[in-house]
Amino acid sequence: MYVSHLACPKCAATYASEHIIQLCRCGAPLLVRYDLDRVKAAVHKESLMARPPDLWRYKELLPVKQDANRVCLGEGMTPLLPLKKLGPQVGLPNLFMKDEGIIPTGTFKARGAAVGVSRAKELGIEALAMPTNGNAGAALAVYCAAAGIKAIIVMPADAPPIPRGECAITGAELYLVDGLISDAGKIVARAVADYGWFDASTLKEPYRIEGKKTMGLEIAEQFGWQLPDVILYPTGGGVGIIGIFKALQELESMGWIQGKFPRLVAVQSTGCAPIVEAWKRNLTESEFWENAATLAFGITVPKALGDFLVLDAIYQTDGCAVAVEDSEILASEALLASREGTFVCPEGAATLSAALKLVQEGWIKPEEKVVLLNTGSGLKYPETVHTRPPVLSPGDRLPPLSSTD
Amino acid sequence: MYVSHLACPKCAATYASEHIIQLCRCGAPLLVRYDLDRVKAAVHKESLMARPPDLWRYKELLPVKQDANRVCLGEGMTPLLPLKKLGPQVGLPNLFMKDEGIIPTGTFKARGAAVGVSRAKELGIEALAMPTNGNAGAALAVYCAAAGIKAIIVMPADAPPIPRGECAITGAELYLVDGLISDAGKIVARAVADYGWFDASTLKEPYRIEGKKTMGLEIAEQFGWQLPDVILYPTGGGVGIIGIFKALQELESMGWIQGKFPRLVAVQSTGCAPIVEAWKRNLTESEFWENAATLAFGITVPKALGDFLVLDAIYQTDGCAVAVEDSEILASEALLASREGTFVCPEGAATLSAALKLVQEGWIKPEEKVVLLNTGSGLKYPETVHTRPPVLSPGDRLPPLSSTD
Numbered sequence A, B: 001m002y003v004s005h006l007a008c009p010k011c012a013a014t015y016a017s018e019h020i021i022q023l024c025r026c027g028a029p030l031l032v033r034y035d036l037d038r039v040k041a042a043v044h045k046e047s048l049m050a051r052p053p054d055l056w057r058y059k060e061l062l063p064v065k066q067d068a069n070r071v072c073l074g075e076g077m078t079p080l081l082p083l084k085k086l087g088p089q090v091g092l093p094n095l096f097m098k099d100e101g102i103i104p105t106g107t108f109k110a111r112g113a114a115v116g117v118s119r120a121k122e123l124g125i126e127a128l129a130m131p132t133n134g135n136a137g138a139a140l141a142v143y144c145a146a147a148g149i150k151a152i153i154v155m156p157a158d159a160p161p162i163p164r165g166e167c168a169i170t171g172a173e174l175y176l177v178d179g180l181i182s183d184a185g186k187i188v189a190r191a192v193a194d195y196g197w198f199d200a201s202t203l204k205e206p207y208r209i210e211g212k213k214t215m216g217l218e219i220a221e222q223f224g225w226q227l228p229d230v231i232l233y234p235t236g237g238g239v240g241i242i243g244i245f246k247a248l249q250e251l252e253s254m255g256w257i258q259g260k261f262p263r264l265v266a267v268q269s270t271g272c273a274p275i276v277e278a279w280k281r282n283l284t285e286s287e288f289w290e291n292a293a294t295l296a297f298g299i300t301v302p303k304a305l306g307d308f309l310v311l312d313a314i315y316q317t318d319g320c321a322v323a324v325e326d327s328e329i330l331a332s333e334a335l336l337a338s339r340e341g342t343f344v345c346p347e348g349a350a351t352l353s354a355a356l357k358l359v360q361e362g363w364i365k366p367e368e369k370v371v372l373l374n375t376g377s378g379l380k381y382p383e384t385v386h387t388r389p390p391v392l393s394p395g396d397r398l399p400p401l402s403s404t405d
Helices: A036-042 A045-050 A055-061 A109-122 A135-147 A162-169 A181-195 A208-222 A239-254 A274-280 A307-316 A326-340 A346-360 B036-042 B045-050 B055-061 B109-122 B135-147 B162-169 B181-195 B208-222 B239-253 B274-280 B307-316 B326-340 B346-360
Strands: A003-007 A031-034 A080-082 A095-099 A127-131 A150-156 A173-177 A230-234 A263-269 A320-324 A370-374 B003-007 B031-034 B080-082 B095-099 B127-131 B150-156 B173-177 B230-234 B263-269 B320-324 B370-374
Touching (some): A036 A055, A055 A109, A080 A208, A095 A208, A109 A135, A109 A208, A127 A135, A127 A181, A135 B326, A150 A181, A162 A173, A208 A239, A230 A346, A239 A307, A263 A274, A274 A320, A320 A346, A326 A346, A326 B135, A326 B162, B031 B036, B036 B055, B055 B208, B095 B208, B109 B135, B127 B135, B127 B181, B135 B150, B135 B162, B150 B181, B162 B173, B173 B181, B230 B239, B230 B346, B239 B263, B263 B307, B274 B320, B326 B346
Parallel strands (some): A095 A370, A127 A150, A150 A173, A230 A370, A263 A320, B150 B173, B263 B320
């Protein structure tokens, strides 16, 4: 393994990586640091091509020591799709979508869970507890089942229902709470104190971010190590944007990429936009967003523990933060499906809405290479599609296609 | 392109491949034939490794001429998972699962649709009509949207609901019928005659099977061209098992594989088991199954057009056909999820139930290398999981883990 230590991005304290640890003593999340010179000497980027198409192709940049501890369900190397019809239509001929719907559990949460749970297994952890808006908990439950670790999951009662089934069928302990993810977080924090479980909350352990980081590694590899100009990312807890930025920094340190980083764009809903508000005011931290509500449930995070890292990633890459309306999200979901055949989650659709705004404002230039990061499959959100097809009897005839078709 | 012609497996008639065609004049499905010597000369199996992880890596063995006609959403190279915990537990230490849940639209139907629609685009077809149990229609709708082709879909009103949303959001014309897929098929057949649409029904066109074939190509490549002993496949229309057998024959012709073929096992539900019944009586065709009903909706096909090809594949590989109860299917779904973290569709779960039976009967030997083919994600069947989690209020405490955990 090439991990050198854990480091606090806030107070610069360092820790050995071989012990079970949650946050820095200052309360900030810890990040994994690697001996990148050794990684550079051990592996050449060209040799990656021959490895299986999952995120463990980047094993030298991941925090799991023993092959036997790797829990792999085939996660990673998701498609990077050129949006050949929609792009030109909206004035962005170089528009791409990284489609994290094509992954175990149907969302990018699988990446964090795969790496986080594998490392937990390696450290001998027996029970993981997590507050979640649904998909992160489902992914944790799935990977814990594969690893033989007990999962305890608490999610809002209003969260979309499909992840409940994933938790139940994989044998996790599942609880609902009449409240938001922040209420679930408090319940988990108390249980962790009471029973000594490991707290797998977003950024309260150092390893899930390493899994999310692989989205950035893949984008670089899939573009032939020539980075795009802009990456738009739907931002709740923000681990993905932090992870992508960390990936770019590591690749630059190793000399695998050169030049300007993509401008990172945090996309939120107008119903819960603490990062957007902080960015507008040029702050380094966000404030708790009261009465958060949006149909893009996965990004309903009123105050993220890693907000300062998200904002830092935006500032350092000359990025920005954009909030979009729920109605715009639904329109983008339908546009992506009808033009490109991709049925995305509301959070992913939000990135298209944001891109359209930024093109109109001139912040994105038409010739720029732009990546929408779709964080999950629309299959997990059937309630966002309304349909009442005609019901026929055996022997009925179909009408002709209407002339508008 | 390396296609030489289309051939009828029943009456041996041949056809040029450059025209729009449905069935042979004798009424049987047509199969695509390739100039395999030319393919062998043009590509080496070792060179595949450097190609992107989608089914178009096998483009020389696929019937699409122009790159521009290929509609790709990242389908293919699905994970081949060793079932490391469950296998030894059920007496099969070399048990694997090919997981077709990790693919656009969440089921293996994406393969047939990707290749079928790409070829339809190449031939200039403007409207495709299809009767479906849900997932094939959803996949067709998705790929038609990407290709700019009109899709008309007819499915049973009792079919699981999620595919309806996929059809609707991608802009397909969707109809339900109070009946079975066979009733939907009659409605489509009449509309095709009335309006001149192309009939994309299972095996009524030659190209979808070429997409399904890639499952066999991938299994061979993922095992390093050393074939497993047994492949279990949930069988409705049977295109997958026909396609896998066709893939193996083509690979053998090119010298990419040697030795005995895997024994192919058709798995059905006791509620709809026409192939099993025909195999028991050593027949070469099946009979219409009256009052078909099973929760494994995707394999509710009372009489498949390609039944004779399915039975031929079974006989030629010394395979067999097995029917399992719905209760066994649900038990297998839960076992796979809780032991391996894989949330599979009922049809896929049926293959585990069948494998357990065949081990008990001694038909599968413990040391044999066995592949379960899971045709789709459990995420598309949330109704198969029942859960009533406790609902907490903000500030509530969690109970400790029960001692049995």
